[in-house]
Amino acid sequence: MTIQQFIDGRLVPSASDDTLAVHNPATETVMDQVPRGAPEDVNRAVTAAHRALASWRALTTVERGRYLLAIADELERRGEEIVRLTSRNNGKPLAEARIDLGDAVATYRYYGEHAEALLDARQNADVAVAMPGYASRLRLEPVGVAALIVPWNFPLVTTAWKLAPALLAGCTAVLKPSEVTPLPEMVMAEVAETVDLPAGVLNIVNGTGEHVGAPLTIHPDVAKVSFTGSNPVGAQVMRAAAADARNISLELGGKSPIVVFEDADPDQAVEWIMAGIFFNAGQICSATSRLLVHESVAEAVLPRLKAAAEALALGDPLDEATEMGPLTTRAQYDKALTYFRQAVSENLVCLTGGTASNRAHGYFVAPTVYTHVPTDSRLWREEIFAPVLCTRTFASEDEAVALANDCAYGLAATVVSADTERAHRVADRLEAGHVWLNGPQVILPETSWGGHKASGIGRELGPWGLHAFLEVKHVSYPR
The missing domain is CATH 3.40.309.10 (Aldehyde Dehydrogenase; Chain A, domain 2)
Structure with a gap:
C-alpha cells in the first residue's frame, strides 16, 4: 500500500502516481511505497495551511499549548508501536528509538506547559524609550505558513523541534519528511486527527527534494523555511529562499x-x-x-x-x-x-x-x-x-x-x-x-540547538526555537 499525503486534515492520494520503495535497512526488504510527490501536492498543502492560518493564530497561546500537550499524550500512549516502527524504518536499536520518542514528547510538553511564560508574558510588554513623551510596546506575531523540511536520521524528533514551536507561535505548517523514513512521520497525521487539530494546521507532503522540497521552499505563500539536513542541500535551500528574502533557519552538519x-x-x-x-x-x-x-x-x-x-x-x-x-x-x-x-x-x-x-x-x-x-x-x-x-x-x-x-x-x-x-x-x-x-x-528542550560557522543559521529548542517562528513588531505612540 502506498503512503498518502495528509492535506487539510485528511489523507489524500498524491498528485503523482510515481512511487519510491521504503526499505528496512536491517534486512534490505521493502516495507512500503512512498509517493514521489508533485508541486500540485505542495500547492494544495500550502493553500490549506494558508486558509487555516487566521483562525489558528486567533486562538490564545494557552489554547494552542493544550493541543501540544494532547499531541505529547497521544505519542506517549502509542509509544511502543512508534518505537518499533522507528526501529524498522530507520534501523536504530529499540533503546535508541525509545530515547527519540522521549525527546519528541518532552519537546511538545515543554512548549505546551510553558506557553504563557514563553509568549504571553512578553506580549505587549512596555519598551523603555529615551525620547520624552513617547512610549512603545512589543508585539510577537506568527511569521505565517512554515515549511518544515526534516531529515531521516531522527524522525519524529527533528519534526517535534520544528512543529511544536511553530504551532505555539501561531503558525500553520507543511511538513516534508524524508522519503527514506516516512513511516514514523506519518504517525503525526493520525495523532493530529486523534487530538482534533483543526484541518490545515498541519499538512504532511511526502516526496523527494526535487518534487516536493524545492517547490515548497519557493512557494509564494510560505513565509518561513526551517530545514535540517546536509550542507549541500542546505545551500540550495538558502539560494532558493534568497530570491524572495524568505525567513530561513538551517540546521546543518558537524565534525564535533x-x-x-x-x-x-x-x-x-x-x-x-x-x-x-x-x-x-x-x-x-x-x-x-x-x-x-x-x-x-x-x-x-x-x-x-x-x-x-x-x-x-x-x-x-x-x-x-x-x-x-x-x-x-x-x-x-x-x-x-x-x-x-x-x-x-x-x-x-x-x-x-x-x-x-x-x-x-x-x-x-x-x-x-x-x-x-x-x-x-x-x-x-x-x-x-x-x-x-x-x-x-x-x-x-x-x-x-x-x-x-x-x-x-x-x-x-x-x-x-x-x-x-x-x-x-x-x-x-x-x-x-x-x-x-x-x-x-x-x-x-530548555536549551538551544544549533551551531556556529558552517553548522547552520538560527537555533531550535528553548525560547530561541520559538523566536524562529515569530516576527517582532513595535507599536510606538505619544503618551
Whole structure:
C-alpha cells in the first residue's frame, strides 16, 4: 500500500502516481511505497495551511499549548508501536528509538506547559524609550505558513523541534519528511486527527527534494523555511529562499570534537566517547567524531576504546540486545565504504573496524577507530555520518582548543576532565553551539540547538526555537 499525503486534515492520494520503495535497512526488504510527490501536492498543502492560518493564530497561546500537550499524550500512549516502527524504518536499536520518542514528547510538553511564560508574558510588554513623551510596546506575531523540511536520521524528533514551536507561535505548517523514513512521520497525521487539530494546521507532503522540497521552499505563500539536513542541500535551500528574502533557519552538519584531558578516568571517558560516535550508528550531526586525547592518557584510553568498540553488539534493531544497528540507507553505507577506502589510500592507522560487517543482509558497518590521523586527512575534516572516529593526541590545553576549533563546523563538543574549572574554561573557548561537560549528549528542550560557522543559521529548542517562528513588531505612540 502506498503512503498518502495528509492535506487539510485528511489523507489524500498524491498528485503523482510515481512511487519510491521504503526499505528496512536491517534486512534490505521493502516495507512500503512512498509517493514521489508533485508541486500540485505542495500547492494544495500550502493553500490549506494558508486558509487555516487566521483562525489558528486567533486562538490564545494557552489554547494552542493544550493541543501540544494532547499531541505529547497521544505519542506517549502509542509509544511502543512508534518505537518499533522507528526501529524498522530507520534501523536504530529499540533503546535508541525509545530515547527519540522521549525527546519528541518532552519537546511538545515543554512548549505546551510553558506557553504563557514563553509568549504571553512578553506580549505587549512596555519598551523603555529615551525620547520624552513617547512610549512603545512589543508585539510577537506568527511569521505565517512554515515549511518544515526534516531529515531521516531522527524522525519524529527533528519534526517535534520544528512543529511544536511553530504551532505555539501561531503558525500553520507543511511538513516534508524524508522519503527514506516516512513511516514514523506519518504517525503525526493520525495523532493530529486523534487530538482534533483543526484541518490545515498541519499538512504532511511526502516526496523527494526535487518534487516536493524545492517547490515548497519557493512557494509564494510560505513565509518561513526551517530545514535540517546536509550542507549541500542546505545551500540550495538558502539560494532558493534568497530570491524572495524568505525567513530561513538551517540546521546543518558537524565534525564535533571530544576533548579528553590527562586527569580523566579512562573507563568513564571511553563510555562517553562511545556514546558520542556510535549512537545511531554515527548518523548524528553532533557526533563527536574527532577524539582529542591528552598524550599522557592515550595509552590507557585507546586500548579500552578498541575493546569497547569490538564488543558492541551489532544486529537486528528489534532485538533488545542490539547496541548498534545498520546505517539507514544504501547510499550512506556506500559512502562509509568509500571513506574506508580513502583511509587505506591515506595509510591511516586503523585501531579497529574499517570494514563492512560480515552480516549477510543489511547496511551494517563495523564500529571504526583510526589513530594518529593527520589534520589534513579527509576523514579528519569531512562529515562522514557513520560510526567512524578519528583520533589525535595533544600536549596542552591551548593545543587541544586550537585543534578542536580548526574545523569548518561548530555544532557541538564534549570536554572530559576531573578539573571542573578547566572543563568550563575550555568550553567557553570552543567554537560550538552546545558543549557537554563530563557526560553524554543529553538534549534538554530548555536549551538551544544549533551551531556556529558552517553548522547552520538560527537555533531550535528553548525560547530561541520559538523566536524562529515569530516576527517582532513595535507599536510606538505619544503618551
